[in-house]
Amino acid sequence: MSDEEWERFLRESVTGAAGAPVEPSARAREVQRRLKEGAAGQEAGRAEGWRTYSPARPRRRTGWYVTGLVAAVALLGVSLFPQQVLGLFDGDDGDGQSEAPLAAESERPREAPGGEPAQRPTWDEPFRGSPAARWAEGASGITVPAAKATGWMDAAQVERALEQSRRFLVDAGLDRGVLRGERPTKAIGLLNPHQDDVQAYLRTSLSSKTPTSTNDPLLLFSRFRPQQAQLVGDVVKTRGRLSYREGRRGALEVTADVTFVYPVAPAGDRGRDADIVRTIVRREVVMSWDDPDKVSTEPGTMSLVSYTLDLTNGGCSDPTGYFTPPFDTADKQHADAEHRLDPYDRSKSVDSDDTRAGGKSCATATRS
Numbered sequence: 308m309s310d311e312e313w314e315r316f317l318r319e320s321v322t323g324a325a326g327a328p329v330e331p332s333a334r335a336r337e338v339q340r341r342l343k344e345g346a347a348g349q350e351a352g353r354a355e356g357w358r359t360y361s362p363a364r365p366r367r368r369t370g371w372y373v374t375g376l377v378a379a380v381a382l383l384g385v386s387l388f389p390q391q392v393l394g395l396f397d398g399d400d401g402d403g404q405s406e407a408p409l410a411a412e413s414e415r416p417r418e419a420p421g422g423e424p425a426q427r428p429t430w431d432e433p434f435r436g437s438p439a440a441r442w443a444e445g446a447s448g449i450t451v452p453a454a455k456a457t458g459w460m461d462a463a464q465v466e467r468a469l470e471q472s473r474r475f476l477v478d479a480g481l482d483r484g485v486l487r488g489e490r491p492t493k494a495i496g497l498l499n500p501h502q503d504d505v506q507a508y509l510r511t512s513l514s515s516k517t518p519t520s521t522n523d524p525l526l527l528f529s530r531f532r533p534q535q536a537q538l539v540g541d542v543v544k545t546r547g548r549l550s551y552r553e554g555r556r557g558a559l560e561v562t563a564d565v566t567f568v569y570p571v572a573p574a575g576d577r578g579r580d581a582d583i584v585r586t587i588v589r590r591e592v593v594m595s596w597d598d599p600d601k602v603s604t605e606p607g608t609m610s611l612v613s614y615t616l617d618l619t620n621g622g623c624s625d626p627t628g629y630f631t632p633p634f635d636t637a638d639k640q641h642a643d644a645e646h647r648l649d650p651y652d653r654s655k656s657v658d659s660d661d662t663r664a665g666g667k668s669c670a671t672a673t674r675s
C-alpha cells in the first residue's frame with residue numbers, strides 16, 4: 308500500500324467515509340418495528356402511538372343503583388305494611404300457621420300470641436293448631452339470663468345457681484319417670500333439707516292417697532297416672548324464662564315463669580282415632596339461693612319462696628295427685644264456663660289469675 312492510500316485509510320477511519328451506512332438509533336429501530344408489525348397484518352390489533360395513553364374503561368355501577376332502589380322500596384313497604392311484609396318471611400306453610408320457631412323469651416310478652424287455624428292434633432303432629440308448634444322443646448325453651456355478681460354470689464356462682472334452677476324445673480316437669488308418677492328424687496335433691504315447711508309438704512304430698520289443695524304434688528311436679536293417660540311422642544313444648552335479683556339477707560332470688568304443654572292420649576289408645584288432649588301448665592316458682600353464713604342450708608340446694616300454677620285440661624275434679632286430662636265429658640262439666648283462660652297468654656302474671664290446682668274454680672281453656 309502506498310503512503311497516500313495509507314493516509315486516506317487513517318483519515319476515513321476517524322471521520323467516516325462518505326456514503327457509508329449509519330446505524331439507526333434505538334427509537335428509530337422501535338418505530339421501524341411497529342411499522343413492520345402494522346404492515347404484516349392486523350391480528351394483534353392497531354398499534355398504539357409512541358406517546359399515547361389509553362385510559363381504563365369506567366365500570367358500570369348499575370348493580371349498586373338497582374340494589375339501593377330495591378332496599379329503599381323494601382324499607383318503604385315495611386314501614387307502611389309491616390305485618391304483610393314480614394309475613395312473607397315467617398315460614399307460613401300456606402294454611403295460616405307459621406312453622407318458623409319463635410325467638411327465645413327474654414322478657415314478659417305484651418300480649419297473647421295470635422290465633423291459629425282450628426286444627427285437631429294428631430299422633431304424628433300433637434302440637435298441630437297450637438301456638439306451641441313454634442315453641443322450643445324441653446329445657447331449650449327455658450331462657451337463662453346472663454349472670455352477674457348479685458348478693459353474696461359472684462358471677463360464676465350466679466351462673467351455676469341459674470343452671471341448677473333450670474335443672475329443678477326440668478327434673479320436676481320434664482323427667483319421664485316423674486311424668487309417669489315416679490318419685491321426683493332429683494328435683495327433691497335440689498331443695499334445702501332444712502326448710503321445714505317444704506319438707507313437710509313433700510312428705511305428705513307424695514305419700515298421701517287423698518291429697519288436698521295444700522298438699523297436692525301437682526303444685527310442684529307434673530305427673531300423669533299411667534293407667535289413665537300416656538304422652539304422645541317424645542316431645543314436651545316449653546316457653547318461659549328465668550330472672551333474678553338480690554333477695555333477703557343478700558340471697559340470690561331466682562324467679563321461673565314457664566309454660567309446659569303436654570300432648571296426651573288415653574292409655575293404650577294409639578293411631579288416627581286417638582283422642583289427643585293437650586294439658587297445659589304454667590308454673591311460677593321463686594327460689595332463694597341463701598348465704599350459708601346467714602341461713603341454714605346445704606351446698607347446692609335452694610329454698611322455695613313460693614310456687615303457683617295455672618292449669619288447663621288437667622282435671623277439674625277433687626285433687627288426685629295426678630293430672631287427669633278430660634278425655635270424656637264428665638270431667639269437662641266441672642269447668643267454670645264463665646271463667647275462661649287462654650293458657651298461651653303469658654302477658655300477665657300467674658298471680659293475676661285465681662285458677663289453681665285444687666282451687667275453688669277451674670277455668671275453661673279458650674284454646675288448647
